[in-house]
Amino acid sequence: MPKFVFDFTEGNKDLKDLLGGKGANLAEMTNLGLPVPPGFTITTEACRHYLEHGSLPEGLGDEVNRHLAALEQRMGKRLGEPGDPLLVSVRSGAKFSMPGMMETVLNIGLNDESVHGLAAQAGDERFAWDSYRRLIQMFGKTVLDIDGDLFEDAIEAAKDAKGTKDDGDLDAADFRALVGRFKEIVREHTGRDFPTDPREQMDLAVKAVFDSWNADRAILYRRQERIPADVGTAVNICSMVFGNLGMDSGTGVAFTRDPASGQQGIYGDYLQNAQGEDVVAGIRNTVALIELERIDKASYDRLLEIMETLENHYLDMCDIEFTIERGKLWMLQTRVGKRTAAAAFRIACQLLDQGLIDADEAATRVTGDQLAQLMFPRFDEARLADARRLTKGMNASPGAAVGKAVFTTEAAVRAAAEGEDVILVRRETNPDDLAGMVAARGVLTSRGGKTSHAAVVARGMGKTCVCGAEELDVDVKGRRFTGPGGVVVNEGDVVSIDGTSGEVYLGEVPVEDSPVVLYFEGRLTDSEGGELVQAVHRLMRHADERAGMTVRANADNAEDSARARRFGAQGIGLCRTEHMFLGDRRQLVEKLILAGDAEERTAALDALEPLQRSDFEGIFEAMDGLPVTIRLIDPPLHEFLPDMTELAVKIALAGDGADPQDRRLLEAVRRLHEQNPMLGLRGVRLGLVIPGLFSMQVRAIAEAAAHRRAAGGDPRPEIMIPLVGAVQELEAIREEAKGVLAEVAEASGVDVPALIGTMIELPRAALTAGQIAEAAEFFSFGTNDLTQTTWGFSRDDVEAAFFSRYLDLGIFGVSPFETLDREGVGRLIRIAVEEGRRTRPDLKLGICGEHGGDPDSVHFCHEVGLDYVSCSPFRIPVARLEAGRAAIAAATG
Numbered sequence: 052m053p054k055f056v057f058d059f060t061e062g063n064k065d066l067k068d069l070l071g072g073k074g075a076n077l078a079e080m081t082n083l084g085l086p087v088p089p090g091f092t093i094t095t096e097a098c099r100h101y102l103e104h105g106s107l108p109e110g111l112g113d114e115v116n117r118h119l120a121a122l123e124q125r126m127g128k129r130l131g132e133p134g135d136p137l138l139v140s141v142r143s144g145a146k147f148s149m150p151g152m153m154e155t156v157l158n159i160g161l162n163d164e165s166v167h168g169l170a171a172q173a174g175d176e177r178f179a180w181d182s183y184r185r186l187i188q189m190f191g192k193t194v195l196d197i198d199g200d201l202f203e204d205a206i207e208a209a210k211d212a213k214g215t216k217d218d219g220d221l222d223a224a225d226f227r228a229l230v231g232r233f234k235e236i237v238r239e240h241t242g243r244d245f246p247t248d249p250r251e252q253m254d255l256a257v258k259a260v261f262d263s264w265n266a267d268r269a270i271l272y273r274r275q276e277r278i279p280a281d282v283g284t285a286v287n288i289c290s291m292v293f294g295n296l297g298m299d300s301g302t303g304v305a306f307t308r309d310p311a312s313g314q315q316g317i318y319g320d321y322l323q324n325a326q327g328e329d330v331v332a333g334i335r336n337t338v339a340l341i342e343l344e345r346i347d348k349a350s351y352d353r354l355l356e357i358m359e360t361l362e363n364h365y366l367d368m369c370d371i372e373f374t375i376e377r378g379k380l381w382m383l384q385t386r387v388g389k390r391t392a393a394a395a396f397r398i399a400c401q402l403l404d405q406g407l408i409d410a411d412e413a414a415t416r417v418t419g420d421q422l423a424q425l426m427f428p429r430f431d432e433a434r435l436a437d438a439r440r441l442t443k444g445m446n447a448s449p450g451a452a453v454g455k456a457v458f459t460t461e462a463a464v465r466a467a468a469e470g471e472d473v474i475l476v477r478r479e480t481n482p483d484d485l486a487g488m489v490a491a492r493g494v495l496t497s498r499g500g501k502t503s504h505a506a507v508v509a510r511g512m513g514k515t516c517v518c519g520a521e522e523l524d525v526d527v528k529g530r531r532f533t534g535p536g537g538v539v540v541n542e543g544d545v546v547s548i549d550g551t552s553g554e555v556y557l558g559e560v561p562v563e564d565s566p567v568v569l570y571f572e573g574r575l576t577d578s579e580g581g582e583l584v585q586a587v588h589r590l591m592r593h594a595d596e597r598a599g600m601t602v603r604a605n606a607d608n609a610e611d612s613a614r615a616r617r618f619g620a621q622g623i624g625l626c627r628t629e630h631m632f633l634g635d636r637r638q639l640v641e642k643l644i645l646a647g648d649a650e651e652r653t654a655a656l657d658a659l660e661p662l663q664r665s666d667f668e669g670i671f672e673a674m675d676g677l678p679v680t681i682r683l684i685d686p687p688l689h690e691f692l693p694d695m696t697e698l699a700v701k702i703a704l705a706g707d708g709a710d711p712q713d714r715r716l717l718e719a720v721r722r723l724h725e726q727n728p729m730l731g732l733r734g735v736r737l738g739l740v741i742p743g744l745f746s747m748q749v750r751a752i753a754e755a756a757a758h759r760r761a762a763g764g765d766p767r768p769e770i771m772i773p774l775v776g777a778v779q780e781l782e783a784i785r786e787e788a789k790g791v792l793a794e795v796a797e798a799s800g801v802d803v804p805a806l807i808g809t810m811i812e813l814p815r816a817a818l819t820a821g822q823i824a825e826a827a828e829f830f831s832f833g834t835n836d837l838t839q840t841t842w843g844f845s846r847d848d849v850e851a852a853f854f855s856r857y858l859d860l861g862i863f864g865v866s867p868f869e870t871l872d873r874e875g876v877g878r879l880i881r882i883a884v885e886e887g888r889r890t891r892p893d894l895k896l897g898i899c900g901e902h903g904g905d906p907d908s909v910h911f912c913h914e915v916g917l918d919y920v921s922c923s924p925f926r927i928p929v930a931r932l933e934a935g936r937a938a939i940a941a942a943t944g
């Protein structure tokens with residue numbers, strides 16, 4: 052039979068799964084010899100059994116009896132004994148911190164008799180009756196489900212009767228009267244008396260804590276924080292110590308260093324003559340912890356000593372809760388403390404310098420997500436104090452954005468085209484708003500949570516977003532929104548939104564670049580950047596040293612390539628050539644599509660080639676000496692043509708006078724129209740169907756490389772064929788490309804070797820990777836399309852339509868477009884890696900879908916043995932850090 056109860060002397064900090072965070076750490080402190088009030092923990096396993104079967108597991112009662120007896124023996128008193136009662140607290144404590152979400156009951160063991168014993172032992176009648184009323188109040192609320200306001204109202208009434216507003220003015224008789232009143236409330240609302248049997252109190256409280264795992268707020272919190280729903284909570288039963296026994300008692304919280312900056316020092320709050328709940332309730336003002344030195348020097352010194360012990364033991368910043376009972380210090384809780392992203396980097400390096408941890412460990416103490424947070428532009432702290440704060444919504448996608456409020460996609464696109472910065476304000480967004488979201492600096496919505504369309508899409512784009520700002524009344528038709536206090540913001544008025552905090556401001560708040568980005572850009576050296584930048588510099592350097600994979604960029608122009616290189620990219624993993632066909636060049640593509648014969652087609656291709664060539668030259672120059680993977684055109688050609696409906700309307704309106712060119716164009720648009728372009732004439736299929744298209748691109752690549760080589764450069768082109776599903780497709784294009792490369796080499800007299808490889812972005816490609824590798828020198832996993840085709844999801848359609856529902860239902864915890872779906876898509880990748888390498892052991896393997904910049908996906912790529920990940924320039928530092936962390940994790944197990 053499993054063991055369901057652990058004494059604090061039996062557990063340790065590594066048993067969080069079983070004992071919860073609080074129980075595991077209480078045990079750890081107990082074993083360190085720190086002053087923890089004795090007690091025991093009932094495991095999460097018992098909770099899971101209870102939640103599943105609706106009853107406590109067999110044998111639990113006996114085990115609790117044994118542990119309680121041992122506790123009583125150690126304390127020299129019995130639970131609720133009339134003359135000198137042992138009192139206990141019953142506290143929840145899950146594996147993951149869920150602050151305030153579950154229940155706690157203090158002072159278990161008090162009843163009409165033992166209250167006198169407590170009064171006698173403490174020598175304090177008032178304290179005893181106050182403790183008793185606290186028990187009935189907490190028990191009533193959490194175990195018996197009575198509205199807490201009823202108790203609060205009774206206290207208010209007692210104070211009114213006394214003509215005071217301060218709890219401190221209530222005396223023993225008042226609390227005694229309140230106990231009577233509270234018992235009446237219990238009777239009125241439950242039809243039974245408050246249970247006076249101490250053991251019954253304890254058992255009911257344990258069940259209530261278990262039940263609180265499934266309270267609405269706990270469920271909501273778990274969803275938000277992505278905490279699994281089935282792990283359950285442990286229950287800690289701990290002998291009571293009292294911070295409210297007079298001015299020589301008190302309670303406090305502390306951090307072993309500043310959780311915002313990482314600086315060492317005394318950070319915390321203390322409240323004299325109080326219990327922990329009073330601090331949380333904010334009934335009286337706390338004092339800074341440093342004051343404790345004056346109030347109780349001995350306890351203060353002991354506390355600092357313990358904090359040092361904890362840091363040296365946990366090798367990290369800890370937070371603690373403590374109580375002083377008549378000059379004796381007790382530790383009630385500790386855990387590794389939460390911190391800001393900046394503090395995480397600083398603290399990791401501080402601990403490294405103190406010799407507490409090594410560089411590998413330091414790198415594991417920070418995450419790519421934290422680094423990403425440090426890279427967003429932010430509002431100038433100094434100017435924030437003067438800003439006019441309007442409201443606060445959800446911090447859906449980090450960053451700071453300022454612009455004129457606009458209320459429609461059309462207005463956003465129009466204003467952006469005129470060079471205006473705009474914030475798109477909507478009640479909620481839908482797929483039709485996509486263009487507006489792209490054009491805007493930021494997005495603000497009054498509805499929807501962190502998984503709403505606006506939030507999911509904005510995060511995907513790296514666009515600042517505040518969503519669910521419920522105090523705003525958005526009137527799209529009237530082109531305005533109204534905020535708290537009736538403040539009206541009309542279209543064109545400037546607002547500032549902070550996607551990191553969720554704050555919304557009126558008017559312009561100055562934005563500043565992140566110093567971390569300035570450092571990556573090379574505009575700030577590590578020594579100029581202060582402690583934070585230095586910490587980032589050190590940890591990045593170490594991650595680079597340890598990384599097994601390199602990091603490349605998805606970039607399609609020279610400027611982005613140069614920036615990517617400054618950010619540490621070691622090549623280009625994806626140059627999407629279709630991006631070179633936009634703007635003015637769209638007309639040339641139109642000509643290609645409309646070409647009536649081979650001559651016209653050749654003329655159109657000839658016009659495009661020099662433009663492509665010069666683009667490639669720029670990229671090769673920026674990435675000199677590093678590999679540049681150029682993907683031949685992928686999207687269906689109709690994407691380069693005007694909108695079918697608009698064109699049809701134009702022609703219809705012009706009637707007989709319609710431009711013949713427009714008519715030809717409409718015919719082409721109709722011919723090329725596809726029901727599902729994602730699965731239509733695109734990728735390698737285009738190359739096989741449109742004669743000369745891929746050859747033109749390969750020629751441009753080869754000539755650009757030859758020019759660079761002739762100019763003394765070191766171009767390293769890699770030609771990548773998209774959307775291959777069968778090796779035969781690749782073979783045909785490969786032959787064509789080889790021919791063009793040979794022609795250019797001969798004509799130019801310069802031979803530039805170019806690898807030819809393919810993207811793996813269809814399940815069939817993954818499943819036949821062994822064959823495809825015969826014709827490919829490299830594979831790059833296009834996990835955007837591979838995710839779409841594996842799930843049968845068309846991204847543009849599904850994200851807005853039902854992803855928030857899927858997230859709510861827990862079908863996935865995170866969108867498979869954000870973090871690689873290891874079980875499905877990941878399985879295909881594993882197959883392709885294994886079978887591809889079996890055919891061609893030196894096959895180069897990378898990933899270029901957006902997952903290449905996602906921390907968890909980077910770890911997966913390391914695990915399956917890819918050579919590189921490729922991501923957008925801005926994500927490169929994140930991918931570098933995670934590539935290093937993945938290697939360290941693999942090496943240290």
Ligand code: PEP
Binds near residue numbers: 685832834899
């Ligand atoms: C992919 O499918 O993952 C990919 C990189 O190609 P694109 O996003 O251009 O379709």
Ligand code: MG
Binds near residue numbers: 812
């Ligand atoms: Mg693709």
